[in-house]
Amino acid sequence: MIGVCIKYFHENYGGMLQAYATTKMLEARGIDYELIQYEKRRTLPEKIMSVPRLLNGVLLNDKYEALKKKMGMKKHPEFAKNDAIRMEAFGRFKKKAFTRFSPVFAGYPALCEGAKRYDAVVTGSDQLWSPAGLPTNYYNLMFVPDFVRKISYASSFGVSQIPWYQVKRTAEYLNRLDFISMRENRGSQIVKELTGKEVPTILDPVFSFDMAGWEKLVPAKKNMSEPYIFAYFLGANPAYRKAVEELSQKTGLKIVALRHLDQYVEEDEKFGDIAPYDVGPEEFLNWIRGAKYVCTDSFHGTCFSIIHHKKFMIFNRYSDQSKTSKNSRIDSLCQNLNLSERRFSGDICAIRNEINYQAVDENLMKLKKQTEAYLDKAFDGLV
Secondary structure (H helix, E strand, O other): OOOEEOOOOOHHHHHHHHHHHHHHHHHHHHOOOOEEEEOOOOHHHHHOOOHHHHHHHHHHHHHHHHHHHHHHHOOOOHHHHHHHHHHHHHHHHHHHHHHEEEEEEEEEHHHHHHHHHHHEEEOOOOOOOHHHHHHHHOOOOOOOOOOEEEOOEOOOOOOOOOOHHHHHHHHHHHOOOOOOEEEHHHHHHHHHHHHHOOOEOOHHHHHOOHHHHHHOOOOOOOOHHHHEEEEEOOOOOOOHHHHHHHHHHHHHOOOEOOOOOOOOOOHHHHHOOOOOOOOOOHEEEEEHHHHHHHHEEEHHHHHHHHOOOOOEEEEOOOOOOOOOOOOHHHHHHHEHHHHHHHEEOOOOOHHOOOOOOHHHHHHHHHHHHHHHHHHHOOOOOOO
């Protein structure tokens, strides 16, 4: 049996669907697995040791966004009510999608002991190796004993540079891993810089299934009879919303917008002609499927647009100069699939340009073969 150490419980559409894709990939391979359940119980010394983590820039930015969302709920009770509806939709999906769990390991010593039950532990994807999470020694598999195989599946640092004060510890956990793969080109470069190891850049788990494969996992359902623009923004940039409104004016299409996702956004109050909240991961996928155009600053929003052959535009959630930027995942995806022209550069009407999906699919197939070859080797003997 293998233990799966991924973030399957966070209410984020892309993150939850990639976790779901990971489990379905394992099932397709006939691998027995369980999702690791870890409950933190830190001692006072451990709490004191974790204080420096609170000064990490990436963590501070994430905490700030969460605080803005919480304050927005207090200020706008209607938004709090709507967000509760969204959380219920996530809950329904989680209950149905994730059913294989480990016992609850309460406290780090119990987690370390529990890891001995596995032949291997796999982690990866969704920024789980962000510098903000290093002190937890969880997603980097430092809790897994030496004799248990440790596998990274399309992992992501989420940043272009490891802070100088974390270089030594990052190299330490990387050198313990038996198999390493990244989902961003820069991530593979970082591994080479810190360990000297050449590691592959492979596809995110959601690409384990093509359009037809996803329809088997999540049946298609038409939400609207008329064509529409689907707007899925995690960031708060008002200029991006104005660009989508410009596209709406020029095409005559209505905007379906998911509002106030990672944070409360004042501009979202009037953004979109239709703003559904009863949207879990399955409904999210169907909104993308039915869209004429998709406008997003999300990595997984981009992935699912590609899988479903949509005309889409990618907006940078972070500036290139931002120290907390997570753009590198999208950078690699666009470079590897030759889709850099889908980055927003000021002309929203460029979204109407045709995409040569035959060429995109050919590039995807090459990367899928590399991904499958890596997984074959990493999981060899575990079936």
